[in-house]
Amino acid sequence: MWERFEGRAFRTFLAVVEEGSFSRAAERLGYVQSTVTTQIRQLEEAAGRRLFDRLPRGVEPTEAGRKLALYAQRFLELGEELAGELQEEGEPRGAVKLQVLESFAAGYLWGPLRRFMERYPGIDLQVETGFQQETVEAVRTRRAELGLVPRDPDRADLRFDALLExxxxxxxxxxxxxxxxxxxxxxxxxxxxxxxxxxxxxxxxxxxxxxxxxxxxxxxxxxxxxxxxxxxxxxxxxxxxxxxxxxxxxxxxxxxxxxxxxxxxxLTHGLISLRHRELSRAGEKLRGFLLESFGRRQT
CATH class of the missing domain: 3.40.190.10 (Periplasmic binding protein-like II)
Known part of the structure; x- marks a missing residue:
């Protein structure tokens, strides 16, 4: 049944998760509340279980709702990535998620990231923090396209680009x-x-x-x-x-x-990415920019 859903339904679902309220989600999206209620009901019918617990004031996702939220977010991100990939000419667009070690980011990263955003205003750069193993798992499970770690994890499924000794x-x-x-x-x-x-x-x-x-x-x-x-x-x-x-x-x-x-x-701080998965256009631009910023050559 999931094949009949489009991005709009998942966007509505995530708005309800974030707002904790059908009415606030409707206001944020510019819908009447009945539209939000109908879309959530259809998603619950497709899932075969309740996605939200109704509370005295608002709603919160059930366990099934929290699982769906992860896939809904990935679905929307893939759509943005596809749009960026299909736009072969002109300004790069789309989203790219980078997970970094906070201690390195604080000392070295914000200047290059600011210049990157100035050069590519059409790219939605999303930054999260995590320790080495958390970042490795985020890249392996595609929750982040690129990661910045303090040491090569030496994994066959990951590419490591050295940035700084x-x-x-x-x-x-x-x-x-x-x-x-x-x-x-x-x-x-x-x-x-x-x-x-x-x-x-x-x-x-x-x-x-x-x-x-x-x-x-x-x-x-x-x-x-x-x-x-x-x-x-x-x-x-x-x-x-x-x-x-x-x-x-x-x-x-x-x-x-x-x-x-x-x-x-x-230590050798560097970027990691999936070795056998081509980066999105936005991701490739970010990788190349960071290598250039730290005086490294692309391979």
């Missing part, structure tokens, strides 16, 4: 760094280790080093943003195993110091 270093305020220089990993048990949480590659690398050297941090602290992590380090609250790029300015100004006697590890 970096390294993981132990960083702390100068006094704490000097103590760690003197005591090495033996100084970490008396120190807080600050990071981005268990889903983060940097935290996993720090845990591996601590395990190899038989060391354990006194306590742990996890922050969701690079700025929070930097402020925690600047306060002398702890040490962190982070990319040099995240604390580049603080290191250059002498506000933080890298601990040279503790291990550093190389």
């Amino acid at each position: 970096d390294e993981l270093v132990w960083a702390a305020v100068p006094g704490m760094a000097a103590e760690l220089e003197r005591r090495g990993y033996g100084g970490l048990p008396g120190c807080r280790v600050v990071g981005f949480g268990p889903g983060c590659l940097y935290t996993a690398e720090a845990d591996d080093l601590l395990g190899r050297h038989g060391a354990a941090a006194r306590t742990r602290a996890a922050f969701s943003s690079p700025d929070m992590l930097r402020q925690a380090l600047l306060s002398g609250w702890g040490a962190a195993y982070v990319p040099r790029s995240v604390v580049r300015g603080e290191l250059e100004r002498g506000e933080l110091a890298a601990v040279k006697t503790l291990d550093s590890r190389p």
Whole structure:
């Protein structure tokens, strides 16, 4: 039964999900409420189950409704992608979703993305954040067309385009760094280790080093943003195993110091995409622009 539905019905469905109300969705779309009610009823008949729970004030999607929302969004995005692909001449159009690591985006990405949007105003650039494994899964399941990760995931189904060389270093305020220089990993048990949480590659690398050297941090602290992590380090609250790029300015100004006697590890930030799936026109433009912005050649 699904073949009789067009994009308008799915757009209506998503508007109800986002607004939490049939009446607000109708107002947003410029429909009368009966049109929205009819389209949702038809979708529920096709699904064979209820898509919304009716609440005293508004509605919320059922489990089936939440599943349908994922496919409805993909359906609409594919339509936009197709429109962009079929427009072979003129200004590129369509949507492209990029998933990035927040710590890298904060330091390096917003300037290039602003220039990209100025050059291609017809492209709808959508940016989300995620750790390495989350981004790998988003690209593999086509929830994102491109991803930006701190290390090549080394998967046969993914293409990796290197953008920027970096390294993981132990960083702390100068006094704490000097103590760690003197005591090495033996100084970490008396120190807080600050990071981005268990889903983060940097935290996993720090845990591996601590395990190899038989060391354990006194306590742990996890922050969701690079700025929070930097402020925690600047306060002398702890040490962190982070990319040099995240604390580049603080290191250059002498506000933080890298601990040279503790291990550093190389990182190569880069773009990932599905190896055997051609990028949309918008996606190819974004890939080429980012490679150009970071001085890399396209292959």
